[in-house]
Amino acid sequence: MAQTNPEEKAKSMLEDMIKEAIDYLLTLLKKKKNP
Amino acid sequence: MSLSENIRLVRKKWGENQDEFSRRFGMTRSNLSRIESGEFELSVANSVLLSKLTGISINRLFEEVLEEGEIPPVPVGEGGEKFVGPSRVERVVVSSDLGEFADLRKVVGELISLRHDVDLLKGSIAVLDDEGQEKLKVFKALQVVIGYVEKDIDESEYQEEKKAYLDKLAGILSRLDEK
Numbered sequence: 001m002a003q004t005n006p007e008e009k010a011k012s013m014l015e016d017m018i019k020e021a022i023d024y025l026l027t028l029l030k031k032k033k034n035p
Numbered sequence: 036m037s038l039s040e041n042i043r044l045v046r047k048k049w050g051e052n053q054d055e056f057s058r059r060f061g062m063t064r065s066n067l068s069r070i071e072s073g074e075f076e077l078s079v080a081n082s083v084l085l086s087k088l089t090g091i092s093i094n095r096l097f098e099e100v101l102e103e104g105e106i107p108p109v110p111v112g113e114g115g116e117k118f119v120g121p122s123r124v125e126r127v128v129v130s131s132d133l134g135e136f137a138d139l140r141k142v143v144g145e146l147i148s149l150r151h152d153v154d155l156l157k158g159s160i161a162v163l164d165d166e167g168q169e170k171l172k173v174f175k176a177l178q179v180v181i182g183y184v185e186k187d188i189d190e191s192e193y194q195e196e197k198k199a200y201l202d203k204l205a206g207i208l209s210r211l212d213e214k
Contacts, residue, residue, distance in 0.1 A: 009210065010167055011166060011167045011170055013207050013208070013210055014167065014170040014171055014173075014174055015170060016207045017174050017204055017207055018170065018173055018174050018177065020200060020203045020204060020207070021174060021177040021178065021181065021200075022177065023200075024181060024196060024197070024200040025177060025180060025181050025184065027193070027196050028181065028184045028185060028188060028193055028196070029184060031188050031192055031193060032184060032187055032188055
């Protein structure tokens with residue numbers, strides 16, 4: 001079911017963006033440890 | 036050009052070396068050095084940030100070299116401590132920007148394109164309720180941390196991952212267009 005409330009939609013998007021940011025950050029941290 | 040000289044003058048007045056001053060703008064020391072020498076130009080977003088931090092209009096910063104007396108003392112926090120990193124710069128900017136309105140697409144789009152200049156965007160938090168604002172703050176904080184970690188790694192080492200990350204964010208953003 002598609003979300004229609006813009007605020008809920010924005011929050012759901014932010015949650016997904018946070019997940020992606022954490023994944024990317026973890027990738028960077030691994031690179032930092034193993035140059 | 037006046038702006039590059041003015042940046043150097045503000046930094047000197049605030050008693051900061053290039054490494055410290057560059058952190059205010061989320062840029063590397065070498066980029067700041069090139070900006071001060073006139074080799075690189077300061078981005079529009081960072082020009083706005085400099086204007087906000089100093090209280091000096093952008094036009095004035097660009098037009099001519101500042102008089103010593105025009106440059107304000109270094110901004111300090113509530114406890115009298117000197118602002119150093121982005122999180123502290125952010126407090127300065129947030130306080131002056133709250134109340135402005137921008138939609139989420141603009142916020143996020145600018146977060147992605149400006150990366151370290153996230154501090155400029157905060158008026159836009161107003162679009163979300165408390166819970167949404169907290170999430171946006173978390174995302175913003177992550178971007179700042181990412182910026183710091185990136186500085187310690189050679190850019191060629193994370194270029195691909197960065198592109199993939201930005202593509203994923205763009206994909207999430209495209210949901211704004213869905214009905």
